[in-house]
Amino acid sequence: MTTAAETRREVLRGRRLFESVDLDEVREQVARVFCPHRLDLTGDISTLAARFNSAQLGDVRLSYLDYAADVHIEPGPLETFYLVQIPLAGRSLIRCGDQEIVSTPSLASLPSPSRYLDMRWAADCPQLIVKFEREAVERALEQMLGEPLDRPIVFDLGMDMTAGWARAWRGMADLIAAEAEYDDGLAAQPLAVAHLEKAMLSSLLTMQPSNYSGRLTAPRPPAIPKVVRRAVEFIEGHAHLPLTTDEVARAVAISGRSLQEGFRVHLGMTPMAHLRNVRLTRVHEELVAGDPARCTVTTVAARWGFLHQGRFAAAYRARYGQAPSETLRRGR
Numbered sequence: 001m002t003t004a005a006e007t008r009r010e011v012l013r014g015r016r017l018f019e020s021v022d023l024d025e026v027r028e029q030v031a032r033v034f035c036p037h038r039l040d041l042t043g044d045i046s047t048l049a050a051r052f053n054s055a056q057l058g059d060v061r062l063s064y065l066d067y068a069a070d071v072h073i074e075p076g077p078l079e080t081f082y083l084v085q086i087p088l089a090g091r092s093l094i095r096c097g098d099q100e101i102v103s104t105p106s107l108a109s110l111p112s113p114s115r116y117l118d119m120r121w122a123a124d125c126p127q128l129i130v131k132f133e134r135e136a137v138e139r140a141l142e143q144m145l146g147e148p149l150d151r152p153i154v155f156d157l158g159m160d161m162t163a164g165w166a167r168a169w170r171g172m173a174d175l176i177a178a179e180a181e182y183d184d185g186l187a188a189q190p191l192a193v194a195h196l197e198k199a200m201l202s203s204l205l206t207m208q209p210s211n212y213s214g215r216l217t218a219p220r221p222p223a224i225p226k227v228v229r230r231a232v233e234f235i236e237g238h239a240h241l242p243l244t245t246d247e248v249a250r251a252v253a254i255s256g257r258s259l260q261e262g263f264r265v266h267l268g269m270t271p272m273a274h275l276r277n278v279r280l281t282r283v284h285e286e287l288v289a290g291d292p293a294r295c296t297v298t299t300v301a302a303r304w305g306f307l308h309q310g311r312f313a314a315a316y317r318a319r320y321g322q323a324p325s326e327t328l329r330r331g332r
Helices: 004-009 023-032 134-145 164-179 190-207 213-217 226-237 245-251 256-267 271-288 298-301 307-319 324-330
Strands: 016-020 037-043 050-057 060-066 072-073 080-088 092-098 099-103 107-109 117-121 127-131 159-160
Touching: 016 023, 016 245, 023 037, 023 050, 023 060, 037 213, 050 256, 060 164, 060 190, 080 092, 080 134, 080 164, 099 107, 099 159, 127 134, 127 190, 134 213, 164 190, 226 245, 226 256, 226 271, 226 298, 245 256, 245 271, 256 271, 271 298, 271 307, 271 324, 298 307, 298 324, 307 324
Parallel strands: none
Antiparallel strands: 016 050, 037 072, 050 060, 060 127, 072 117, 080 107, 080 127, 092 099, 092 117, 107 159
């Protein structure tokens, strides 16, 4: 039976996906929104009374999830999405990679999808969950840095909800959750949702500590000279060709040595390293759009100049946090 206190803190009540006391059904239904996972009861089985409310607005999904029982949740690496999990009451033990916290209403959890996730939610610990697609988070950070990422983003697991920026962030999440109740509200304004999503991602990336915090707060380098920008544009427009540094240099009318030095000073890499990054991006784009019945990883990789499958697979996993075959199979 739902108590008055539970009703007051429940959100997205108009977006109920299911409620159930059947463990197998709960596991299956939650997996449809998030990912396959292990779910076990660790207390009295009779206390299970799961409620799951969820709504998608743009690239953001907000959910309310309450098991009402002590549960062990083990999804492993989330791989394709980030979560901010905010307990509305109670506490949960969250382990992600080598980090571990006890999450409460004042300390949300932010597991990183490239790390193994294992959780124990205590009974009476409903959570507001904000889900961002991994590609959207990485794209936002790349835009902020002005360069491709060279490793997966790993946030600090604990997110201090008493900090000023986090309270403002929670306010934006609450606004989206409230408006998701109505078809004619914010849900009908995709541009407004996109602005809120961008603000939430920017705040998360700049304020929540991560392995990119140092680069985000470092002094900005001087503007890239026009000749280096032209070389970057030439590489991106001709990445399908067997380019060399000298050929790129000739295309922008400077010496190969000057081009190397320009890339080192202003981009922190060689022209050929940038070319490899561009080609890796093109491979990813083709695999996302590819049909597994007619497309193979080997063929796509070879088309973009990656002939050594072992080195290619390692570089791809370092960049995207999953094997190229997984991208082709899942389409994301």
